[in-house]
Amino acid sequence: MKSSRIFLFISLSLLSFCGIAQPTKLVIRAKAKDAKFIGTGIGGAYVIVKNELTGEILAKGLTTGASGNTDLILKTPHKRNDRLTDDKTAKFEASVNIQEPTFVSVEVIAPVNRKSSAIKASTQLWLIPGKDIDEEGIVLDIPGFILDILEPQTHRIMLLEKMADKKVKIKINLTMLCGCAITKGGVWDSEQIEVKAIVKKDGVKYKDVALGITSVDNIFEGILDMNAIGMYEIQVYGYDKITKNTGVDKINFVIQ
Structure with a gap:
């Protein structure tokens, strides 16, 4: 016991x-x-x-x-x-x-x-x-944005001689990280967001292209004027001038 x-x-x-x-x-x-x-x-x-x-x-x-x-x-x-x-x-x-x-x-x-x-x-x-x-x-x-380059497609090969207007559309989708829509004058106003494409040709800075909001939520577009064959890289960024949110996407394509 x-x-x-x-x-x-x-x-x-x-x-x-x-x-x-x-x-x-x-x-x-x-x-x-x-x-x-x-x-x-x-x-x-x-x-x-x-x-x-x-x-x-x-x-x-x-x-x-x-x-x-x-x-x-x-x-x-x-x-x-x-x-x-x-x-x-x-x-x-x-x-x-x-x-x-x-x-x-x-x-x-x-x-x-x-x-x-x-x-x-x-x-x-x-x-x-x-x-x-x-x-x-x-x-x-x-912090940040979701940024996806929609056009041109990754590693797309284009023939310069068949490009009548010698232009390439740059098209991106940009949203908040929660998926909330960015629109002109909306809660998340596109007017305070700078969207720009930094273009390189054969590894060397070629030009910058500003992108603007379209009539479709989240969609920004710009036009890249082309004049030479080469290996191209496009890096697009979004930068909110007030909140300082940022987002980036990058693709490569070929003009021959």
Whole structure:
């Protein structure tokens, strides 16, 4: 009987010393700079939560949900502790089992399905067993644009002698990282965004071409005048003169 009590005492002491793992909720969100949250509509943000000391991955997955309320996020004055999100706003939610306060790193890659535009952001924090970090959670701000060159196509080969007007259209699609549309005079106004193509011929700077918004949301176009055969490279950038958001895409094509 005495030995049983001793064994029970030792067991309870060990449990007390080692601690019992407790599920702890952690909510992570990725928000496009000057825009809304990155969710299902654009493919989500990929989240990795690691134990900073050991490198162990504690949780990983995609943010899912809607991009949020435009009026609330961008048009409403906010006071301290006001929430920008609700239950439908895109998030990644994990339940992490920890026995003691644990220092973690949180890494977000967004938007994960747009490799040429995906930005990596990270932060660190302490998780306390049983003390949830939920509701708004941890919000990482992601700068940039999604910029895709639509014309000319990658490695397109054109014959100069068959180009009657000796012109090449440069056409791009430009959106916010959350997928929100850029339009003339809209919430995301094309008038404050400089879009320009930097053209090289045979590795040497050839000329710059300004691109302007068309009647179609997100679509910018410009015309490149050609006069010589060669290997061409087009690098197009978008630069918001107010928010300082940037985006870039690059392709190569051939005139022969």
